[in-house]
Amino acid sequence: xxxxxxxxxxxxxxxxxxxxxxxxxxxxxxxxxxxxxxxxxxxxxxxxxxxxxxxxxxxxxxxxxxxxxxxxxxxxxxxxxxxxxxxxxxxxxxxxxxxxxxxxxxxxxxxxxxxxxxxxxxxxxxxxxxxxxxxxxxxxxxxxxxxxxxxxxxxxxxxxxxxxxxxxxxxxxxxxxxxxxxxxxxxxxxxxxxxxxxxxxxxxxxxxxxxxxxxxxxxxxxxxxxxxxxxxxxxxxxxxxxxxxxxxxxxxxxxxxxxxxxxxxxxxxxxxxxxxxxxxxxxxxxxxxxxxxxxxxxxxxxxxxxxxxxxxxxxxxxxxxxxxxxxxxxxxxxxxxxxxxxxxxxxxxxxxxxxxxxxxxxxxxxxxxxxxxxxxxxxxxxxxxxxxxxxxxxxxxxxxxxxxxxxxxxxxxxxxxxxxxxxxxxxxxxxxxx
Numbered sequence: 001x002x003x004x005x006x007x008x009x010x011x012x013x014x015x016x017x018x019x020x021x022x023x024x025x026x027x028x029x030x031x032x033x034x035x036x037x038x039x040x041x042x043x044x045x046x047x048x049x050x051x052x053x054x055x056x057x058x059x060x061x062x063x064x065x066x067x068x069x070x071x072x073x074x075x076x077x078x079x080x081x082x083x084x085x086x087x088x089x090x091x092x093x094x095x096x097x098x099x100x101x102x103x104x105x106x107x108x109x110x111x112x113x114x115x116x117x118x119x120x121x122x123x124x125x126x127x128x129x130x131x132x133x134x135x136x137x138x139x140x141x142x143x144x145x146x147x148x149x150x151x152x153x154x155x156x157x158x159x160x161x162x163x164x165x166x167x168x169x170x171x172x173x174x175x176x177x178x179x180x181x182x183x184x185x186x187x188x189x190x191x192x193x194x195x196x197x198x199x200x201x202x203x204x205x206x207x208x209x210x211x212x213x214x215x216x217x218x219x220x221x222x223x224x225x226x227x228x229x230x231x232x233x234x235x236x237x238x239x240x241x242x243x244x245x246x247x248x249x250x251x252x253x254x255x256x257x258x259x260x261x262x263x264x265x266x267x268x269x270x271x272x273x274x275x276x277x278x279x280x281x282x283x284x285x286x287x288x289x290x291x292x293x294x295x296x297x298x299x300x301x302x303x304x305x306x307x308x309x310x311x312x313x314x315x316x317x318x319x320x321x322x323x324x325x326x327x328x329x330x331x332x333x334x335x336x337x338x339x340x341x342x343x344x345x346x347x348x349x350x351x352x353x354x355x356x357x358x359x360x361x362x363x364x365x366x367x368x369x370x371x372x373x374x375x376x377x378x379x380x381x382x383x384x385x386x387x388x389x390x391x392x393x394x395x396x397x398x399x400x401x402x403x404x405x406x407x408x409x410x411x412x413x414x415x416x417x418x419x420x421x422x423x424x425x426x427x428x429x430x431x432x433x434x
Contacts, residue, residue: 033388040282044281086110126149133191202240243277309358311365326383330381333348
């Protein structure tokens, strides 16, 4: 473990892998996303090592953070990739990802995407329905290929996460019910274009205890035994992702905890393990920098800090009610070790209660509500922590606001990983039609 990796205050200034955040903001502008290359690699290795007894293939979830420089860095570390679209496949291949280490999931794969993936040599498809299985079989046979597939089981497990991010309940659109899996496995055995090799599950995200994984794997283990007794060759179990991070600074379960809880069940299965972490690797490895534009106080005494980053740059707070720690990049005492949604003040810090909002014309345009924050002035830079996962990837050009730059800090150097969009970029897809 590298204690210098990631984001820390040094002599009252926030640094990323030793580079001052204010220097990054001055050089690349705001808003901008900043990623710690050292922390990305460190967290990838930690989850890989935790599941190494089962020859785990760690497939980074591209939907969480799809920047080419980040994907290239993880590919060099030996990461596989979890994709859910043809566009994500294109990104991974452009970044040098190994096709055989790509798992293609998602409930709505088009025929064109399936053909593209087959021609590219992806390692496996996670199958979400009977009709999708037949589509993969038909397209594979037409190409003279054979696709390795895993059936995604919906185990109807309560993962105790947000209603919009739970995926393993029977009412969700994801996966196949236990009874239907048995029938579909028998059908798969008769098809010439697919080879059934395992089962897949994904329960939602973030999941803060190992309990839901244990419950789901017990159900899947029984299904494995039944399918094997019917002659199905099952050599892979895909545990999905959803592993939690701490958005508050408090201690949470780490990969070693998940692995320890699943150890006995995994040893009995005797399968190779695939895991699909995204948030765990990317979340704490990225921050959003935003500059304070204005401060104002309403007639009712409510205080607002208006910054240049809005809901189109970071959707999670308004979409999920997500909590992110926010603090100035310059702070003589650093920052509180723990920040919780219910906190009204922090010992040793002089704060005022404010809403941190952006410039988008929506009442839902906020990064934080009723948050204790040190007094800030126009021009100060704020940092939104743990924004590496589902930050830039969920962003948009709403209000015709160009998307922010992305910066990767690697080996003590901050380099541009994606340039800031321009007004001309906003019109590029339309001018050619005019």
